[in-house]
Amino acid sequence: MNLKSKFTPQSWPEHPELSTAEGKNKVVGFWIFLGGETVLFATLFATFLALKNKGPSGMEFTTQNLFELPLAFIMTMLLLTSSLTSVYAMYHMKNYNFKGMQAWLAITVLLGLGFLGLEIYEFTHYVHEGFTFSQSAFGSSFYTLVGTHGLHVVIGLAWIVLLMVRNAGRGLNLYNAPKYFIASLYWHFIDVVWVFIFTVVYLMGVIK
Amino acid sequence: MMKGLKKWRLFALLTALIVFLSGCGKNYLSTLTPAGEVGREQHNLLLLATAIMTLVILVVVVIYVLAIVKFRRKKVGENVIPKQVEGSTTLEVLWTVIPIILLLILAVPTVALTYKFADTKAMDAKDADGKAKAVTVNVTAKLYWWQFEYPNEGIVTSQELVVPTGEKVYFNLKSGDVKHSFWIPTIGGKMDTNVENINKFYLEFDKESKDLETGVFYGKCAELCGPSHALMDFKVKTLSKADFNNWVSEMKASKNHVASGDLEKQGEDIFKTSCITCHAVSGDGKGTGIAPNLATFGDRNRVAGVLDHNKKEIKKWINDPQSVKPGNTMPQPEKINNGKKFSDQELDALAAYLMGLSVEK
């Protein structure tokens, strides 16, 4: 396919991410990868549920006295909103509006960074209180589950930023449209996982 | 459940076949010579399963042989193009339904027995003194030896499990270090000893072990647990209820054991300085959990589960336990005897003393 072929909004296909064979492969492949990721996170959730509040005898930390809902709520809002902004970005991508897309992605990244910052704050806070990765099985499973999600956020951010920088000078084409599209899928998936994290870890954690 | 089934005749025949095929193994070790209710029921289910499976294999092989014989190209003709058949719904249904029926025949007793073997409610039945009515043994598996504690009787032994015949014996199984698995093939199927929880199950012992070639049933560790996993054997002595009660009181009395004779006395002295920190020699109490309780050592069938039970092997063991069971936790003599090996004479003394530790004489 030709990188240089120029498009107008009119000639830009309705599904740019699917209009090349490579694009189709990428999108289908990525969805299948997400199927695998589902199981990966399920494993972490399952382990967390099995090890929740388990520790050396006399351990003081429990989900009830550790977690704070307001923080989790703010984090949730940030991430949910970033999901919407990336929907906007894809909307502009399909309209062949490169600037609009980049702008909305930038907002997405900012929201993601906010989320990440809060998460780091939360973790350092716990560590200060003495609740660490190696303090108990509960600690190990908590940090691994939430941390793996955090790692996904980091990767997602890096990915989006890389795409934005890389393509800033060349605009949209059929070669990079699928890349943008799957990056946004990835970002939504991160949000999907978070929905379960705040429900299962935080909300179900603080219920007495 | 499977009562009154005439089919057992057929199974007897099949057993005979298997016996013929295998020589059956030894009656103190083989699962094919069950000597207890649990083992027997498992054996019966095994035979039922074998019968079904033999049938399946037979059917397949008959079709298979016929197909090969009838439809070789030599017979059919070199250039014949066979009819390209798509399939057959009737046949599909047939070979879905028949296996399901066969599996159901297997599944019903499977489920029933699974629940039966897991039924340990009787363990909780207490008599007036708050003691459990059933004989209960707390098994602790350690690298590479077994401790058997009898909480009701307040005694402890190791390496050789002693149980009464003719009643259900209940077990609490636990591991002291890594995972092991408790298996007495002739008596009944195994149960793991986990590190984080206690498993419960029961076994029944029909036959008194003194009639066996070896005098005891053989027990095995069935979960890989390190280099000497293969050597983590234990033995089972089954006694009539009366003999068992007798044994229990002898065990309680074993704390009063005194060594007789000079050699044994000398052995006792060495033992008191080097060994007593780990090994108890009284069957009374709960056991140290560090090393096998040696109160019944003289009555044993093997040394450390695997060596022949005589003075020569005892000396070999004490002199170099690591060469016998690599990775086991009993220290080499240098470690416990001020950096020296035991002299031959000291070993003799220890052996004599250990042989004298007995409750059954």
Add this chain to the structure above:
Amino acid sequence: MSSTAKKKGFGATIWDYLTTVDHKKIAILYLLAGTLFFVIGGIEAMLIRIQLAKPDNDFVSAGLFNEIITMHGTTMIFLAAMPLLFAFMNAVVPLQIGARDVAFPFLNSLGFWLFFWGGIFLNLSWFLGGAPDAGWTSYASLSLASAGHGIDFYAVGLQIAGAGTLISGINFIVTIVNMRAPGMTFMRMPLMTWTTFIASALILFAFPPLTIGLFFLIFDRMFGSNFFDHTMGGNTIIWEHLFWIFGHPEVYILVLPAFGIYSEIIPVFARKRLFGYSSMVFATILIGFLGFMVWAHHMFTVGLGATANAIFAIATMAIAVPTGMKVFNWLCTMWGGSIKVTTPMLYALGFIPSFVAGGVTGVMQAAAPVDYQLHDSYFIVAHFHYVIVGGIVLALLAATHFYWPIMFNRMLNETLGKITFVFFFIGFHLTFFIQHFLGLMGMPRRVFTYLPNQGLDTFNLISTVGAFFMAIGVILLVINVIITSIKGQPCGRDPWGDGRTLEWAIPQPIPFYNFKQTPLVRGLDTYWIEKMEGNKEGMSYAEPISDIHMPNNSFIPFVMVIGLFVAGFGALYNQDADKPWSLVALIVGLAITFGAMIVRSLKDDLGYHIHKEDLLNDKGGNE
């Protein structure tokens, strides 16, 4: 890059293979590496059998024995059986569906190198202070207690190799979903393709639990977490579940492609359409699905409780039904056909009764109360070697003979092939049949020795003798391969005469771009249909000849994997205080990997085109 490049030097060939993204060459790489590991695993098996030939033997020591069985199991499953199956999947599936290559050629190469270096990493443990010794299952209590770095090699090595497998699995799925030639509907796909598809789906869902389990193990051993340390609230049963949630589907990942291979061979040599095609497809899917519902049958004695045991027992038994459908369909394919007993067919014929025997012992074990006796005894060893050797290894040997013409344009010697079969087959039954009785007679598995006069001596000796027969068989095969590569003649298209599917329709040697024109698929067994209708070309085409777009070769996958390989050592030695360089290795390794990834994503790699004129001039292959 042109199709006319002739006779390359040795160095150029090596470079070509290091950078190739062509599925046919990657297939050859898988074949070579898989064979290497199969021979290593086989030698380990021989050591096991020699040690057990007589009671109280001291051929190898207790600790070493545990290392050998662990490495035997791990090597055979992860580094021999799977890659060898991948070899044939890679070689055949794209051709069968009329595709130019797999969906992600770059990832295909990455997957291979990950597997290869992961395997090397694991095997280096032999030289770097001892191999893993906790069994291929590596149960957590023991694997945490195990001293030295053996278990670390296991965890990190499998992590690397496993990533490769996962990538390849996704690749196959997308290939099969997206790259089928026009007319190739799902219900016209050959069974090799179907089983590859389902096995890949199983990989997709089974490997993540293993990945996580291995991470837990790595964290526990190297970074101070407490997943499995019960004194800190951890639980070793979690490992057992994770391992078997992976482990059980894994055995179907192995056996389904093997079923696929038989489903190709039997119709060809019975000269008859596969009986009950749609029920075969249905059975494959059902086996895949049920495969995820039965893992706890490996844990009947753990103490999960009667209800769990009963449920998993029933679910396990259910798998016999779809598997039975397959067996009877194969039998009915032969029935009424015209059977020619070539070497591949001989293996297929040997497979049927052997696998059924292994399968039914599986069902016996599924009866939980019986399994209380059988678990961790030699009966289990007998069961799984019957299904694995009788199912998978026979399939691999069959496929080697069957697909050799496609991969190398040569035929392996038939007579020698049949002799190989006889040795291997007799040896196989001799070795493993008797082990059923060893188990029933009270011999636990994973024992480095046993006491004399317990009735186990003779049978063990017989078993060892059988293993030597198998070794002779394998050596004969190697000889056959060597002879063929020296003296073999090009065999041309459809050498078996009765090929039915597209891979046989393509001219030999196969051009590096596969099909000059995308074929049009007009039904199940396309090539057969065309042949029956007298089409000399063997194919109908879906489009006129036009330019072909090809991906570029790339060295990046190799570099990425080397980075991970180095980082693996860094992580592994990070726990040792006396190895400060380990942190450097970890960082440098990861930097290499990420650097290579960034290069890959920054550089637009658009491939190149083969022009129509060149295609028209190209009369045959690319050699």
Add this chain to the structure above:
Amino acid sequence: MSHDVHVEARSEEEYKYNRRKASQAMRNQVTVFAIMIFLTFVAFATVQAGFSAFLVVPLILLFAGVQVALQLYYFMHLSEKGTGIMQFFMYSGMIVAFTMILAFVTIIWW
């Protein structure tokens, strides 16, 4: 993989129509977002209010399920045509996930 796509310029008419359709769809997305925010809010609120766990847990799990479905079907466009295979793999993954979690909360003791 072998050929470039031929992208045909759409007629002005068609283009306008598509544009309208897209912005209509975008408005739907915003509605979906509003629902998600609402669900999240209710979930946090019921927990904060301290109702009985037997009531709250199923409720918030249900809400989570709905939210995820919305994400998948609207934000990630699974509701569009030609996504059968993707749905198949997602659902298969979820079945495996569910089985595993069920097992871990029932048969792993203390």
